[in-house]
Amino acid sequence: MKAPRHPRMPGVVVHRVVALEPVDVVEHRGVTVTTPARTLVDLSAGLSPELLARVIDEGAVARLWSQDDLESTLDRMGRRAGLAAIRCLVAERAGGSEPDSMFEVRVLQALRSLRPFEVHHQIVLDDRVFILDLAWPQLKVAVECDGWAVRSRSRGKFDHDRRRDNHLAAHGWVVVHLTSAMSDDEMLAAVLQALLVIAGEPPVD
Numbered sequence: 283m284k285a286p287r288h289p290r291m292p293g294v295v296v297h298r299v300v301a302l303e304p305v306d307v308v309e310h311r312g313v314t315v316t317t318p319a320r321t322l323v324d325l326s327a328g329l330s331p332e333l334l335a336r337v338i339d340e341g342a343v344a345r346l347w348s349q350d351d352l353e354s355t356l357d358r359m360g361r362r363a364g365l366a367a368i369r370c371l372v373a374e375r376a377g378g379s380e381p382d383s384m385f386e387v388r389v390l391q392a393l394r395s396l397r398p399f400e401v402h403h404q405i406v407l408d409d410r411v412f413i414l415d416l417a418w419p420q421l422k423v424a425v426e427c428d429g430w431a432v433r434s435r436s437r438g439k440f441d442h443d444r445r446r447d448n449h450l451a452a453h454g455w456v457v458v459h460l461t462s463a464m465s466d467d468e469m470l471a472a473v474l475q476a477l478l479v480i481a482g483e484p485p486v487d
Contacts (some may be wrong), residue, residue, distance in 0.1 A: 299324060303358060319351040327364035335371050339387040342380050349375060385462050386415065386427045392466035393425070393473055407453050412446055414457075421480045422455045425473055429462065456480060 306320040316324065318341065326334055341347050352372045356365065381387045381401075390401070393416065403417035403424070416425035426443070447457050458476050460469045 306355065306358070317347075317351070317355075319347040319355045322347065323352070323355050323359060323365065323368060326368040331367055331371070334367060338368075338371055338375070339381065340384060342375075343382065343384055343387065345380070348380060382415075383427070383429055385429055388462075388466070389416070389425065389427050389460055389469060392469045395470070396473060396477065399425075407449060410449065412450065418477065421477060422453075423473075423476050423480055424450065424455055424457045426457055426459050428459050 302316065302320075306317055307314060308317050309315070315321070322337065322341065329337065338352070342349070349372070352368075353376070356369055356372060359365065381390065393399070400417050400419060401415070403414045403419060405412050405414070405417075405419070414424040415427045417423065428443075450457055456476050456479075458473050460472065464472070
């Protein structure tokens with residue numbers, strides 16, 4: 283019986299695992315590969331925390347994996363060494379909806395000190411359904427993440443958003459608009475001021 287061959291190629295790093303469960307394997311274009319979530323977990327120990335966080339978020343935006351995918355994959359791998367960093371980052375993202383863009387990811391991180399809030403909060407006003415990027419329903423404060431790429435190119439989207447804001451205002455809601463040109467501190471300050479005013483607290487200077 284011949285010993286298994288382990289050929290090496292210049293510039294290629296080979297990653298091997300001892301065992302894979304069927305749920306962690308898929309077929310892509312006729313080739314058997316690990317799922318995106320399992321691939322990320324397997325390679326996570328070789329990434330810096332900053333790069334790993336970015337990969338997790340961009341993969342979620344691209345719908346390569348969900349929060350449940352990552353959590354269940356980590357559960358199946360048990361307390362294997364080298365997974366502390368990804369466990370921590372995945373735990374930080376628990377309890378929220380999947381982000382729609384990297385700007386929304388940035389907003390969620392900038393406003394994390396103002397939790398709890400609801401992501402993609404759905405409300406019905408006068409038989410009309412509205413989905414708000416972030417919301418504090420009890421205070422009737424909402425945040426909209428205004429990406430320039432969509433709104434600058436779509437007059438219909440621009441008009442829809444203005445009508446939505448007017449409808450929300452008529453029902454006592456305050457909508458804070460955040461843009462990518464704002465710093466994290468600016469976004470936090472703008473939302474905090476709105477929350478304090480609605481709550482009847484003195485604004486922060």
